Each structure stands twice: as C-alpha cells, then as structure tokens.
Amino acid sequence: MTTLNDLYIEEIQDLWSANEQMSEVVSDMADKASDSKLSDRLKTAKDGIDQHSQMLKSLLQDSDAEVKKEHCKGMEGLVKEARKHALEADMSGAALDVAIIAQYQRLCHYGIAGFGTTKAFAEALGKDDAVSKLDKALDKIYGSDEFMTDLAERSRNLEAMA
Template sequence: MKTLEDLFEHQIKDLYSAEDQLVKALPKMAQKAKTEKLKNAIEKHLEQTKEHRNRIEKICDELDIKPQGEKCLAMKGLLEEAEHFMKDDMDDDVLDAGIIAEAQRIEHYEISAYGTATRFAKELGHGDIASTLHSTLTEEYEADESLTEIAESRVNEKAKSNAD
C-alpha cells in the first residue's frame, strides 16, 4: 500500500468481510439469547447488517474494486470469542448479559472501522461514499445503544442476583 486510496480500499474490503462474517454469526447469537427483547434486537441488527453489506458492495461497484479478497481477522477473532463463550453452560440471565457484552465488543469494532472509513472517504473527496458510510456508522451507534438499554433494563441486574 502506497497511498491513502490503497488503504481506503483495504478498509472497505475489510468492512465487507466483517459484515459478511457477521451475517453468518448473528443468527446463532439470536438463537442462544433467552430474552425476547435481546433476540429481537439481534434479529433487527441482522437485517441492518445485510443492508450494511449491500452498501459496501455498492461502494465497491462505484470504486471498481472487488469486495472479496480480504479476511477481517479482527471480526473473526471477536466472533470466535463469542462462539466460545456461548458454548459454556450457564444461567440464562448470565448468558444474555454475556451475549450483550460480546455483541457490544463487535459493535465497538464496527464503530471504529466505519469511523475510520468515513474519514478516509472524506479526505479522498468521496463525499457520497462518506455519507453512506456515516449512515452505517450511525446505525452501529444505535445498535450499541439498544444493547446498553437491554442490559440496563434488568438483564444485568438479574444476572447479578443469581449470585445472591
């Protein structure tokens, strides 16, 4: 990589890989979730994630790059951690609290990645692409906030009370 444009292309391919991996992983997380509110939030984000992947594909078309070819190792690691966690035998409330924690780690990674890609797009004069990436960034923030609300709406409290 020699230019910011090269780095930007790498970031876009990485985001595509991250979203693609997430589309495959979110149904497993939804299936493991015990509370309906958490299950619904994950399923809603799955639909958003499919749209995020579609947006990246459109960006790739516009920039004449192939989205495949990169493997987002960060997302792979986050998803492996989540999968490993969900295999443990634990109380339902603790499981839901843990799923939220794992999902928020994923969201925080995506927030960072989309923030960086948005900045690069602006720097490179890709205003429309920056706007599209920023829309996704906003949705990632909203997903994170939704998970926080679910956690604070008694999931964490119930998980804590299991120790009493």
C-alpha cells in the same frame, strides 16, 4: 498499497469480510438469547449488518475497485471469543443474555472503528456519497450499541445477579 485510496479500498474489503462473519454469529446469538427484546434486536441487527455488507460492496463498485473481500482476522478473533464466551458457555437465562450483550458490543465496537476509519478516508478523498452512506451505517451501529447498553443496565444485569 501506496495511496489513501488504496487504504480506503482495502478497508472496505476488510469490513465486508468482518460484516459477513459478524452476521453469522449475531444470528446464532439471536437464536440462543432468552429475552425476546434481545433476540428481536439481534435479528434486526443482523438484517442491518447484511444491508451494510451490500452497501460496502456497492462502494467497491462505485470506486471501480475489485469487488472482493479481504479476510478480516480481527473479526475472526472476536467471533471465536463470542462463540466461546456466549454461545458455547454453560449458562442460560439472564446470565447468558448478559454474556451475549457483552460479546455483541465487542463486535459493534470493532465495526464502529472500521466504519469510522473508512468514513474518514472517504472524507479525505472527497467521496461525499460514500461519506453519507458510511455515516448512516455508523448511526445504526451506535444506536444498536446504545440499545444493548440500556437493555443490560435496566434489566438483564439485574436479573443475572439473582
């Protein structure tokens, strides 16, 4: 890599890989959640993640870059942690839901960092269409993260203490 555009392309390729890894574990968490609001939101989030993956692929095409993923080791680690601390944990009910929420938010925060960085690169490169698409994706990720915080604070954390 020698240019900002090279960094931009590599970040998109990395994010695409991260999204695909995240999509799978979010689907598994949705299936295991006991709270219907949590399960429904995770299913909606999975659909959004898949849409973001398609958008990232289109950004690569728009940039005349090689349309390929660069395996994201950071997300690989987060997915392993999510499986260990939520999906494979010996918990159920509200306690499991709280663990799922915590792991989902870790995944989201990684996405926020990646999408935010990519948006900043796109802004510096004058890629206005990409900036707009990345900004919309960020809004959805922030919204999902906020929903999870609200759900945890208002119901699941309290029930998990019982």
